Amino acid sequence: MTLSNKKLAILGVGNMGNALLKGILKASPVAPKDVIVTARSEARLVAAREEFGVGSTTNNTKAVEFADIVLLCTKPQGIEDLAKEIQPAFDSEKLLISILAGRTTKNLEDMFGTTTPIMRAMPNIPSMVDEGATAICAGSYATEEHQQATRAIFSAVGEVVDVAEYQMDAVTGLSGSGPAYIYMIIEALTDGGVKMGLPRDTAIKLATQTVLGSAKLVKETGLHPAILRDQVTTPGGTAIAAIHDLEDHGLRPMLISAVVTATEKSKELGD
Ligand SMILES: NC(=O)c1ccc[n+]([C@@H]2O[C@H](COP(=O)([O-])OP(=O)(O)OC[C@H]3O[C@@H](n4cnc5c(N)ncnc54)[C@H](OP(=O)(O)O)[C@@H]3O)[C@@H](O)[C@H]2O)c1
The missing domain is CATH 3.40.50.720 (NAD(P)-binding Rossmann-like Domain)
Structure with a gap:
């Protein structure tokens, strides 16, 4: 058809x-x-x-x-x-x-x-x-x-x-609900920029384009995100300092947990 x-x-x-x-x-x-x-x-x-x-x-x-x-x-x-x-x-x-x-x-x-x-x-x-x-x-x-x-x-x-x-249910937890998580990330990155002195409209433009461009690079190169991350991580530089902070605050387990929780909620609502 x-x-x-x-x-x-x-x-x-x-x-x-x-x-x-x-x-x-x-x-x-x-x-x-x-x-x-x-x-x-x-x-x-x-x-x-x-x-x-x-x-x-x-x-x-x-x-x-x-x-x-x-x-x-x-x-x-x-x-x-x-x-x-x-x-x-x-x-x-x-x-x-x-x-x-x-x-x-x-x-x-x-x-x-x-x-x-x-x-x-x-x-x-x-x-x-x-x-x-x-x-x-x-x-x-x-x-x-x-x-x-x-x-x-x-x-x-x-x-x-x-x-x-x-x-x-896992799809609902990842891509169905996922835009909400990404909006929070864009908002938080923007606040980070504002805290460090950028005007809000400049900060949101930079945060949004960073998320969009990074996603596009993963999609178009087909490279594992960890390889792309390593490419922008200069020894002793700014990115590795921030990555240490993100690991310390549990960014990865937090996002994994968000998908798990939304998947379980989807199952519960379906039942
Ligand atoms: N939004 C998302 O991100 C998303 C993602 C995945 C799946 N979905 C699914 O997509 C569906 C729609 O979500 P939505 O966000 O588009 O909701 P929405 O904007 O509220 O749209 C629902 C539409 O259905 C119409 N409607 C309700 N009962 C009807 C009936 N008996 N006969 C004819 N039309 C009727 C409403 O008409 P009126 O405007 O006249 O009330 C409205 O236009 C949901 O089942 C949701 O689970 C949504």
């Missing part, structure tokens, strides 16, 4: 729904006339119609009937009621892709009828600027074609990796 000539419904055109809509229209052969979006409030829909020229409705069933691929981007709370509402419009030909945190493909198969092909995806918020990190996994009735269509959708807004479903 490629995306060309496919009709797409995005149920819940909020933050993530909007980011995906924008990325899909920019990067893929899906035309605005082949896309319909839903929300509860008319204001959201007017904004999507005006910005992207897509169809819109508050009637989720109508949107599902229109589409070959349904992207579920509402909140996990209330999904049972929504599933009851739209389930009759599904058949084994329509692909359902869910980005709902904590809802397994098995949960969704039970709600939507067992033969519905279902894919689960965990994107993250930098999808809004086409730098997302998304993990996907397949439900029991999703074929390789369904997986390809799902990869095509999320690669429009960043990187996509395949994982086993049991790894989705």
Whole structure:
């Protein structure tokens, strides 16, 4: 199943729904006339119609009937009621892709009828600027074609990796929640700069670009971060003095622990 000539419904055109809509229209052969979006409030829909020229409705069933691929981007709370509402419009030909945190493909198969092909995806918020990190996994009735269509959708807004479903909680703990950790790091580096006398706007520009550029260097060189770190660590210099401080204060165990805690929380919420 490629995306060309496919009709797409995005149920819940909020933050993530909007980011995906924008990325899909920019990067893929899906035309605005082949896309319909839903929300509860008319204001959201007017904004999507005006910005992207897509169809819109508050009637989720109508949107599902229109589409070959349904992207579920509402909140996990209330999904049972929504599933009851739209389930009759599904058949084994329509692909359902869910980005709902904590809802397994098995949960969704039970709600939507067992033969519905279902894919689960965990994107993250930098999808809004086409730098997302998304993990996907397949439900029991999703074929390789369904997986390809799902990869095509999320690669429009960043990187996509395949994982086993049991790894989705770890994905939530790492890349799903990860932007929050990085924002704290940017904020703290900025405060460090301000403490040492830099104006705040200069400090935040430097901190942000340092995080962005360092990540880009890891990605583009494919080198282990420790090798890149060693390259900027002059003997007796400033970086090694700071690294000693970071090790002393437990930066690494702290970040590992953050991922562990968020993974466990994700498991708990899923249960
Ligand atoms: N944000 C993240 O970083 C992130 C990362 C990974 C996964 N997710 C998942 O993405 C999903 C959406 O998150 P979000 O941050 O985009 O939330 P959001 O901005 O609140 O968007 C949710 C959207 O769903 C709409 N909606 C709610 N109930 C609906 C219904 N019954 N019918 C039609 N539309 C309905 C809302 O409409 P109104 O605006 O009209 O109320 C809103 O536009 C969640 O399931 C979350 O677990 C989010």
